[in-house]
Every structure is written in structure tokens, then in C-alpha cells.
Amino acid sequence: MSPYAKIPVTIVTGFLGAGKTTLIRHLIAAAHGRRLALIINEFGDVGVDGEILKACGADACGPGAIVELANGCLCCTVADDFIPAIEALLALPERPEHIIVETSGLALPKPLIKAFDWPAIRTRLTVDGVVAVVDGRAVADGRFADDPAASAAQRAADGAIDHDNPLEEVYEDQLLAADLVVVNKVDLLDATELAGLEATIRAILPRAVKFVGVTEGRVDPAVALGLTAAAEDDLAARPSHHEVEGDHDHDDFESFVVEIAATSDPEALTAKLGAIAADHDVLRIKGFVDVAGKAMRLLVQGVGSRFRTGYDRPWGADEARRGRLVVIGRKGLDRVAVTAALGG
């Protein structure tokens, strides 16, 4: 690559738990010597995505080329957090050949794309493409459509219905910015559901975009990287619900961390977490748990009430074996009840 060419940047967006980190892991593994750099933004106080990507990205990325911006939402802190992170990557002795940005699951991509139109940035970088990752099962289950039960509850409480569904807005804003839509978790869908999803998603999109269905984020890097979209030149084609409604804030969502005591029965714990998530309509639970007698720590990941666990690495010699889970839900999530149910 010419030292004067703009560095391509891929923005990976998608709702909480859609599979962004899984997809980026796959891209890193398939990078085949391409020098990558990552900016990882996560909502909530336990940096799970950063841990996962640092563990597998060390070779592909090199020292200093993975920047973690935890506990926030890049779309709201573009100037304060994102631009300095980009500057740090541009100052690396070995210039990255491709930068991948993972937004938080609640971020709106458009403010981020706009930053690439700033003079100091656009001369050096270009948005190669915006990849929107979708949890196919969650969409097929109507997770992002207006929820009749929630509307009825709201009517009973307020005597009025707010038609704005914050989940739907975030989900749609992410799709509306996309150059490539990756419907992930195809293992949880049948062919008819997948075809139906493609039609539903295409109906939302204002223009023709690439569409692919995958499992475990296994999208071909030749498809995901090298879209040459120059999205910063194309902002008008990427409408956002928040252009007309003013600033986006995250008051529609709540997140907190619960300390979890050591467990001797991870399966029972996972079953309990699934039940709590279903009872309280929790959107996302993730973190690490101490399993008594195990040298490794347990990575726990829940999307809605669907949970996965796996041992990721041994606890460090100087590391406290602290079990911590971040819980994310809609505004009104009963923090006290969830914390009590988790035994925190």
C-alpha cells in the first residue's frame, strides 16, 4: 500500500449480542498477514469484547493496535474518545493496513461515519464500509418490532402509548447505515425464516446493499473488507431516526454490574441466568464467573435468555477471582430484583 493512500476503516455495528465480536474474531483469524488495528467500544463496565479480541488479535494487530474504549458509546463521544483513538493508531510506528471499529450494541453509526468527513480525518482515512450484524433469531422472534405487551403495560401505567420503540430505532439506524448486512445465527433459523428476514430487512433499507447469512460471524473477509464504499462521501444515503429527533442518549437503556459469588455448578448458574433474563426482559448479560476448583475463569454470555459459556483463560496469579456480570436492559429494568435474583 502506498504510504499516501487513505487507510480503509470498516465499521462493525449491530445490536447488543448480534455477533459483532464473533465476526471480528473471524476476520482477524482470516486476515492472512494483513496488519489490522482495532477500536473496540463496549457498553457496560466489564470489558468482555476487548479481552476476547486482545486474546486472538495479538498477532494480526501488533503492539498498541488494539484500543479499547469501554463503558460508553462512541456515537456520543466522537470528539473526546474516538478521534484520539484514531490518532493513536495513525501514530503507530507500523501503519495499520486496515482498521476495524466495533461499535457498542447501542451505538448509532451515523455520528461515527460523520467524523470521517472531518478535514483532519478524511485526508488520511476512508470508511471502506459499514457492516451491520443482525441476530437473525432475535429479529425473526420480533425482538425489534413494537411489543404489544409492553405497549399495553405502558398504556396501563401512563394512559398513553409512546410509539417510539428504542430497540427498533437503534436496530433500524444500524441497518440504515449499512453497506453490508450480515444476518448472523443462521444456525437458529430455517430457510423460510432466513428468506423472510431478507425481505423484511430489504424493505427497511433505502438502497441496495449486500446481504449475507452466516453462522458464528463467518463472513468471507473478501466480502466484508474492501467494500470501497467511502461512506463519509455518502452520508445523505444513510438516514437516521435521530437526525430529526435531536440528540440520541442512552436513557432508554440501563446497565449495571453484579458481583457473583463462586459457583460449583456452572450449568445450574446458566439455567438460573436464563430464567432471570426471561423474567426481567434482560437484553444482555456478560462477564466472567469463578468456578470453584477450576484454574480457568468462565466466560458467560447471554443474549436475551439464550446463554453460552466457555472457559477463556486461567485466572492470573495476582488477579482476584472476582465474578462480575454486566446486565443491560431497557429503562425500568428492576436492578434491585435482578441483583437479588443473581445473589449479588
Ligand SMILES: Nc1nc2c(ncn2[C@@H]2O[C@H](COP(=O)(O)OP(=O)(O)OP(=O)(O)O)[C@@H](O)[C@H]2O)c(=O)[nH]1
Ligand atoms: N447460536 C449462535 N450463537 C452465536 C452466533 N454467533 C455468535 N453467537 C453467540 O452470541 C453471543 C454474542 O456474540 P458477540 O459476538 O459477543 O456479540 P456482540 O454483538 O459483540 O455483543 P455486544 O458487544 O455485547 O453487543 C455469544 O455468546 C456468541 O457466542 C451464531 O452464529 N449462532
